[in-house]
Amino acid sequence: xxxxxxxxxxxxxxxxxxxxxxxxxxxxxxxxxxxxxxxxxxxxxxxxxxxxxxxxxxxxxxxxxxxxxxxxxxxxxxxxxxxxxxxxxxxxxxxxxxxxxxxxxxxxxxxxxxxxxxxxxxxxxxxxxxxxxxxxxxxxxxxxxxxxxxxxxxxxxxxxxxxxxxxxxxxxxxxxxxxxxxxxxxxxxxxxxxxxxxxxxxxxxxxxxxxxxxxxxxxxxxxxxxxxxxxxxxxxxxxxxxxxxxxxxxxxxxxxxxxxxxxxxxxxxxxxxxxxxxxxxxxxxxxxxxxxxxxxxxxxxxxxxxxxxxxxxxxxxxxxxxxxxxxxxxxxxxxxxxxxxxxxxxxxxxxxxxxxxxxxxx
Numbered sequence: 001x002x003x004x005x006x007x008x009x010x011x012x013x014x015x016x017x018x019x020x021x022x023x024x025x026x027x028x029x030x031x032x033x034x035x036x037x038x039x040x041x042x043x044x045x046x047x048x049x050x051x052x053x054x055x056x057x058x059x060x061x062x063x064x065x066x067x068x069x070x071x072x073x074x075x076x077x078x079x080x081x082x083x084x085x086x087x088x089x090x091x092x093x094x095x096x097x098x099x100x101x102x103x104x105x106x107x108x109x110x111x112x113x114x115x116x117x118x119x120x121x122x123x124x125x126x127x128x129x130x131x132x133x134x135x136x137x138x139x140x141x142x143x144x145x146x147x148x149x150x151x152x153x154x155x156x157x158x159x160x161x162x163x164x165x166x167x168x169x170x171x172x173x174x175x176x177x178x179x180x181x182x183x184x185x186x187x188x189x190x191x192x193x194x195x196x197x198x199x200x201x202x203x204x205x206x207x208x209x210x211x212x213x214x215x216x217x218x219x220x221x222x223x224x225x226x227x228x229x230x231x232x233x234x235x236x237x238x239x240x241x242x243x244x245x246x247x248x249x250x251x252x253x254x255x256x257x258x259x260x261x262x263x264x265x266x267x268x269x270x271x272x273x274x275x276x277x278x279x280x281x282x283x284x285x286x287x288x289x290x291x292x293x294x295x296x297x298x299x300x301x302x303x304x305x306x307x308x309x310x311x312x313x314x315x316x317x318x319x320x321x322x323x324x325x326x327x328x329x330x331x332x333x334x335x336x337x338x339x340x341x342x343x344x345x346x347x348x349x350x351x352x353x354x355x356x357x358x359x360x361x362x
Contacts, residue, residue, distance in 0.1 A: 013328075020323055027323075028352050030345040031330040033159070033190070033303050035223035036352070037276065040269035043224075046262040053254035060249055065260045069231050072264035073216075075203050079235050081243050082260075084251040086189060086217035086230035089243070091115050093213060093232070096242045097183050099150035105141070107337035108155045109187070121151070127337040133297050134161035134305070138169045142176045152177060155187040156202065157194070160332050160344045162299025164194075170202050174209045184212045190301035192221040195274050200300070203233055210236040220302070221273065222263050229256045277302050280347045284357060291361035303346040305332065306360075314340040318360060327356050 070077030
């Protein structure tokens, strides 16, 4: 009888607790890709001081929140809409544009495909190649975008590879998509972890192209996955109107508004996060390379994709080894385009990172 292997999302701590008998409070999740600093002190203070916000309805237009986001992203707040997490905005955009044919840049986050299938879209993939370190060949990618491609979805930086498409290449892709009358959705969930975010983000391109929408959330960088706050940026006024018309009113609660107005302006926390991630990525990469047990791929995010070089070990074996020591990594064999020799882990606190690397390289 073939053994059925369990596969877990980074948030499946209750499931892990039940199967492995490890209390979820004792698990360090290297699979969730969440900022190890946790929520900022200013955010905690703001929420406690303004708890009475829950006694009032939030502004239906979320003007102050959108202005805070606009200041943070250096864009016109009139080009911003907010949602109950990035996932709601993904669903709404796909529902509104109703693409008959969609091209996904893979391997990538599974929720895109799920929403596309719910809406009846025909899905095809352009897979980034391992031999190219999962860096895009933009000419090849563009050739896969044809006149009958209604939507292109790009996660940038990409999950799980960590690779990034530079703005100049994105501009070329968007120019081609304009000619083929194709919408482009760019998910920038992980872009904020790079030190030079303003130079690498696609947000300035929204001023040049009305066929693109940029999505971001606060779950990863600001360590608030339970807050469910996401936002979208586009200069396409019709898309904004359609999203706002189709979503339920007051989907962002009053405390989430307070949180957004606070954390987007918390420069000390933002700088501290980027400094920690950068220094720990450098240190962890060196330790992993010295072990000669993995190939580690370039990453513009807060996580690394590794290929296991030991023929006698696969992703499930390493997952089991780590989880039994209270550490959860991501078995990447569930990503279309990858297989059982790939794992992913995110940067956590230095002492936890050291413990994980010792576990993986033992």
